[in-house]
Amino acid sequence: MSVVADDPIMTDIAAPDVPSRFDNPALMRGRRRAEIRFQLYGLAAIAIGLAFLVILFTSIIRNGWTAFFQSSIELPITFDAQEIDPDGNRSPKALAEANYQKIAYAALYKVLGIDPANRSQRTAANALLSREADSQLREMVTAHPSLIGQTKTVWVLASGNADAFMKGKIDRALPQENRQISDQQTAWIDKLTGDGIMKKLFNAGLFTNTASSQPETAGLAVALLGSFYIMLIVVVLSVPLGVAAAIYLEEFAPKNRFTDLIEVNINNLAAVPSIVFGLLGLAVFINFAGLPRSASLVGGLVLTLRTLPTVIIATRAAIGAVPPSIREAALGVGASRVQTVFHHVLPLSLPGIITGTILGLIQALGETAPLLMIGMVAFVVDIPKSPLDPATALPVQIYMWATEAERGFVEKTAGATIVLLVILAVMNIIAMVLRNRYERKW
Amino acid sequence: MSLSTLLLSLLGLAVAAFFVGFARARLLAHGEERSLHSRPGYHGGYLALWTSLPAVIVLLIWAAVEPRLIDGQVQATLPAQVLQGSEAQIGLTMSVVRSVASGIKTFSREELQAAKANPQEAQRLLSQKGIVVASAPDAAIIQSAQLLDNLKRKSRLAQTFVAALLAISGFAFAFFRISLNLRARNRVERVIVGALMAASSVAILTTVGIVLSVLFESLDFFKRVSVIDFLTGTVWDPRFADAGAAGNTEGQFGLVPLMWGTLYISFVALLVAVPIGLLAAIYMSEYAHPKVRATVKPLLEMLAGIPTIVYGFFAVITVGPFLNFVGSKAGLVIQPTSVLTAGVVMGIMIIPFVSSLSDDIISAVPRSLREGSYGLGATQSETIKRVVLPAALPGIVGAILLAASRAIGETMIVVLAAGIAANLTLNPFESVTTITVKIVSQLTGDLEFNTPQTLVAFALGLTLFILTLGLNVYALYIVRKYREQYE
Numbered sequence: 003m004s005v006v007a008d009d010p011i012m013t014d015i016a017a018p019d020v021p022s023r024f025d026n027p028a029l030m031r032g033r034r035r036a037e038i039r040f041q042l043y044g045l046a047a048i049a050i051g052l053a054f055l056v057i058l059f060t061s062i063i064r065n066g067w068t069a070f071f072q073s074s075i076e077l078p079i080t081f082d083a084q085e086i087d088p089d090g091n092r093s094p095k096a097l098a099e100a101n102y103q104k105i106a107y108a109a110l111y112k113v114l115g116i117d118p119a120n121r122s123q124r125t126a127a128n129a130l131l132s133r134e135a136d137s138q139l140r141e142m143v144t145a146h147p148s149l150i151g152q153t154k155t156v157w158v159l160a161s162g163n164a165d166a167f168m169k170g171k172i173d174r175a176l177p178q179e180n181r182q183i184s185d186q187q188t189a190w191i192d193k194l195t196g197d198g199i200m201k202k203l204f205n206a207g208l209f210t211n212t213a214s215s216q217p218e219t220a221g222l223a224v225a226l227l228g229s230f231y232i233m234l235i236v237v238v239l240s241v242p243l244g245v246a247a248a249i250y251l252e253e254f255a256p257k258n259r260f261t262d263l264i265e266v267n268i269n270n271l272a273a274v275p276s277i278v279f280g281l282l283g284l285a286v287f288i289n290f291a292g293l294p295r296s297a298s299l300v301g302g303l304v305l306t307l308r309t310l311p312t313v314i315i316a317t318r319a320a321i322g323a324v325p326p327s328i329r330e331a332a333l334g335v336g337a338s339r340v341q342t343v344f345h346h347v348l349p350l351s352l353p354g355i356i357t358g359t360i361l362g363l364i365q366a367l368g369e370t371a372p373l374l375m376i377g378m379v380a381f382v383v384d385i386p387k388s389p390l391d392p393a394t395a396l397p398v399q400i401y402m403w404a405t406e407a408e409r410g411f412v413e414k415t416a417g418a419t420i421v422l423l424v425i426l427a428v429m430n431i432i433a434m435v436l437r438n439r440y441e442r443k444w
Numbered sequence: 445m446s447l448s449t450l451l452l453s454l455l456g457l458a459v460a461a462f463f464v465g466f467a468r469a470r471l472l473a474h475g476e477e478r479s480l481h482s483r484p485g486y487h488g489g490y491l492a493l494w495t496s497l498p499a500v501i502v503l504l505i506w507a508a509v510e511p512r513l514i515d516g517q518v519q520a521t522l523p524a525q526v527l528q529g530s531e532a533q534i535g536l537t538m539s540v541v542r543s544v545a546s547g548i549k550t551f552s553r554e555e556l557q558a559a560k561a562n563p564q565e566a567q568r569l570l571s572q573k574g575i576v577v578a579s580a581p582d583a584a585i586i587q588s589a590q591l592l593d594n595l596k597r598k599s600r601l602a603q604t605f606v607a608a609l610l611a612i613s614g615f616a617f618a619f620f621r622i623s624l625n626l627r628a629r630n631r632v633e634r635v636i637v638g639a640l641m642a643a644s645s646v647a648i649l650t651t652v653g654i655v656l657s658v659l660f661e662s663l664d665f666f667k668r669v670s671v672i673d674f675l676t677g678t679v680w681d682p683r684f685a686d687a688g689a690a691g692n693t694e695g696q697f698g699l700v701p702l703m704w705g706t707l708y709i710s711f712v713a714l715l716v717a718v719p720i721g722l723l724a725a726i727y728m729s730e731y732a733h734p735k736v737r738a739t740v741k742p743l744l745e746m747l748a749g750i751p752t753i754v755y756g757f758f759a760v761i762t763v764g765p766f767l768n769f770v771g772s773k774a775g776l777v778i779q780p781t782s783v784l785t786a787g788v789v790m791g792i793m794i795i796p797f798v799s800s801l802s803d804d805i806i807s808a809v810p811r812s813l814r815e816g817s818y819g820l821g822a823t824q825s826e827t828i829k830r831v832v833l834p835a836a837l838p839g840i841v842g843a844i845l846l847a848a849s850r851a852i853g854e855t856m857i858v859v860l861a862a863g864i865a866a867n868l869t870l871n872p873f874e875s876v877t878t879i880t881v882k883i884v885s886q887l888t889g890d891l892e893f894n895t896p897q898t899l900v901a902f903a904l905g906l907t908l909f910i911l912t913l914g915l916n917v918y919a920l921y922i923v924r925k926y927r928e929q930y931e
Contacts, residue, residue, distance in 0.1 A: 033823055033826070034823075036823070036825060036826075037823045037824060037825045037826075039825075040825035040828070040829075041727070041731055041825070043723050043727075044723045044724065044726055044727025044728075044730075044731060045727060046723070047719065047720045047721075047722075047723035047724040047727065048723075048724045048727055048728070048740055048744070050720055051720055051721075051724055051744050051747065051795050051799070052740070052743060052744070054747065054792045054795075055743065055744075055746060055747055057762070058750070058754075058755075058758050058762075058792075061758060061761065061762040062754065062757075062758065065761055242643070243643045243646055244643075246639065246640045246643035246644070247640070247643045247644035247646065247647065248644075249640055250637070250640035250641050250643065250644045251644055254637050254640060254641070255641075255644070263648065264644050264645065264647055264648060267647040267648050267650075267651045268647045269920070270651070270913060270916060270917070271647055271650060271651060273846070273849060273850075273912065273913075273916040274654065274853075274909065274912065274913070275852075275853025275854070275855070275880070275908055275909075275912055276853070276855070277853065277855045277880050277883055277884070277905070277908070278654060278658070278853075278905050278908060278909050279654070280887075281654075281657065281658055281661075281883070281887075281901070281902060281905040282650070282653050282654045282657050282658070284887065285657030285658070285660075285661060285902070286653055286657050290657075307646075307650045310646065310647065310650070311647065314644075314647070338629065338630075338633060339633075340633040340636055340637065364749065367751075368750075368751025368752070368753070368754075369751070370751065370752065370753045370855070370856045371752075371855035371856055371859075371880070371884070374855075374884050374887070374888055375883075375884075375887050375888075377888075379888050397751055397753045397856075400753050400754070400757060401753055401756070401856065401859075401860075404753075404756065404757045404760060404860055405860070412761060415757055416757070416761070419753075419754050419757060422751065422754070423750070423754065426749070426750075426751070430749070
């Protein structure tokens with residue numbers, strides 16, 4: 003007993019007038035509740051974070067999935083020789099300059115049974131067809147001049163407003179003055195859809211068309227190709243450079259000031275805002291080296307510098323994960339250090355390196371700000387034939403469409419975003435599969 | 445030969461030299477490969493390196509130096525009135541000379557005479573060759589162009605000669621050194637390690653490039669606008685570069701409203717991200733089942749993997765209108781682009797930066813601290829609040845600073861969601877603008893360099909660079925210092 007009494011703590015607890023935390027049921031209940039509340043806070047935080055993720059994806063998909071479909075009208079187009087080629091000599095100039103829009107309109111009047119002399123009806127009907135319908139017909143005729151004089155049914159693009167109505171984005175219940183499509187036009191659209199000659203078709207043009215001021219004919223071809231060139235340059239440059247740098251730092255670098263300087267630099271570069279890399283690209287590659295503005299080559303170079311730290315850090319982790327016993331075994335049988343690295347360490351860390359490279363590419367593919375600095379915000383109509391031609395990139399195209407005033411571009415922007423996210427998801431999945439399949443646990 | 449053909453032929457020579465060296469070494473060994481110090485492949489590599497490397501290095505230096513030397517010589521021959529003009533004027537004349545030079549290469553002697561005699565004729569002849577010149581080139585210009593063409597041709601010839609000489613002598617030198625005792629492997633490996641080191645120096649070069657390019661253009665800017673005006677000005681009104689005719693081109697470049705907008709939006713972002721990120725991190729590291737953690741953590745990290753342009757668009761189509769709607773119900777006017785919209789969306793983006801780093805840091809707090817607390821009768825949440833968090837605090841502060849630096853440097857979200865008007869306002873429902881937004885808006889579209897309107901972007905870039913670098917270095921310092929405490 004005396005032992006216990008001498009212990010100051012025990013005496014303290016045993017003192018009758020101090021209420022013990024364990025004896026007071028009210029206090030204990032409060033503490034238990036506080037515990038549960040705290041856990042709920044944590045759960046709520048995670049739920050909110052995940053909810054943001056879900057909201058983000060649903061809002062993009064809800065706005066964008068319709069971009070993959072586009073309303074078209076099947077019209078029996080009469081390629082009137084008198085209209086297209088009045089001279090009858092099929093000169094390329096005449097074929098290129100003929101008024102195909104008029105031909106398309108004429109076919110529409112016939113289908114709707116409109117009197118071509120009625121001007122107001124004509125205007126209303128014209129608004130159903132895309133203003134770019136002529137380019138489609140022009141391409142057909144220049145490819146096959148024998149079409150002239152014949153009648154052929156062609157799926158012609160509907161206008162942005164008609165398309166929005168077909169997709170239910172214009173409320174039919176609104177009074178006529180408050181929507182972009184009149185009662186007359188809705189009646190026509192109903193008739194055309196009822197006859198099965200106005201339909202939403204898969205929108206291949208989203209992937210094959212280039213820049214356009216009309217949402218229904220704007221496409222991602224230039225952006226996809228530009229991003230492809232950029233990725234190619236990033237892979238070709240940042241993989242050898244990044245892997246070489248990582249090998250040096252992990253295997254050969256002596257512990258000295260210079261090595262420390264390199265390491266500090268790499269870590270800081272990874273945290274420099276990407277827009278600053280754009281300034282570097284503008285000042286060095288365009289102003290100093292005289293490379294062309296808007297070219298995917300410059301974009302590739304800038305993003306190589308941007309992703310290099312990511313690739314180096316990932317590769318170093320992969321190389322560092324190879325146990326020293328492998329190196330010691332190789333050195334023990336007489337291999338040099340260079341042989342050890344290139345014959346044993348590098349092959350073993352290859353899955354990790356590839357995963358790291360893909361992560362770097364994912365970063366590069368989503369990067370927008372530096373590309374704005376080097377002039378990739380461009381209205382490019384021609385498909386870029388080489389990385390030196392003006393081009394845009396996928397995220398830059400999204401930015402450009404997001405800032406377009408016309409309503410139809412909202413859907414386009416969301417559609418392009420879905421394309422970007424799908425590409426990123428596929429790359430992520432590849433990286434994950436590689437990691438799970440080939441990564442060794444030592 | 446042009447540079448690219450030269451480099452390609454050197455590559456071809458190197459491959460050939462490899463096989464020669466390989467064969468030579470085997471020949472010397474008389475079938476006894478063990479008598480060689482290095483395996484035949486290394487001898488091949490040795491010979492290939494000596495053949496190509498010196499020539500390639502000289503060629504690259506040549507390519508970097510040549511244009512400057514030639515341009516200098518040609519520029520000296522330009523007429524005096526051009527040389528007295530502005531830098532832009534000289535540059536313009538030089539570009540005319542360059543395009544004329546590329547045209548007269550193909551001229552016959554008669555054509556050249558005619559061109560010299562009559563500027564209009566010269567222009568016509570050039571356009572026949574598919575070269576469009578802005579102004580009709582007079583005889584002096586054509587003379588300079590001829591000089592340029594001549595010098596270039598001479599340089600090409602000399603280049604080819606030097607490259608060939610270096611390749612041949614390198615090959616000969618190395619070929620005769622191949623012997624049984626040549627330590628070819630060690631030499632080749634030394635070159636390989638040198639190349640690896642050079643690759644890792646790219647990081648340094650990049651930093652130097654960033655600092656120099658941003659710094660030089662900023663200095664140019666500060667020659668026109670004083671540093672004090674830039675740092676303390678409260679009005680941002682750069683005007684357009686070509687508004688000269690309208691009188692006042694002296695725009696005002698006050699950093700204060702941009703800095704305010706940047707910090708305000710980042711603050712709102714942290715208000716969103718810190719509680720959510722921190723509580724999520726605590727739950728994941730202290731309460732969650734490992735399996736739950738293994739799925740939730742990557743899902744949350746997806747938020748950081750989504751490109752920022754997607755967040756910007758999300759802000760425009762969903763968050764902005766939603767906040768506007770909520771505001772109108774509550775009787776508030778929330779502009780579609782506002783501090784709140786940009787801050788909330790940016791906050792969502794940086795949740796993972798806070799949560800993942802904090803998670804690591806909280807997990808690094810030693811078990812003994814927790815067990816000590818449990819032993820005294822504390823509940824789990826009491827332990828976390830009173831023991832674990834205080835112990836992890838410096839690290840968590842570091843994580844928050846890193847997230848803040850990310851928010852400050854973020855561009856695409858604010859470009860789309862924050863607005864472009866440089867307001868100095870406390871109202872989170874109004875739109876403000878940020879440093880990054882202004883860099884973008886000053887540098888997109890048609891640029892005219894050497895105007896304060898474009899150069900200011902570099903001064904803003906410098907500000908941004910210093911700000912984020914300072915935050916990062918400080919944050920890493922804190923994190924590192926904390927980590928060492930328990931090791």
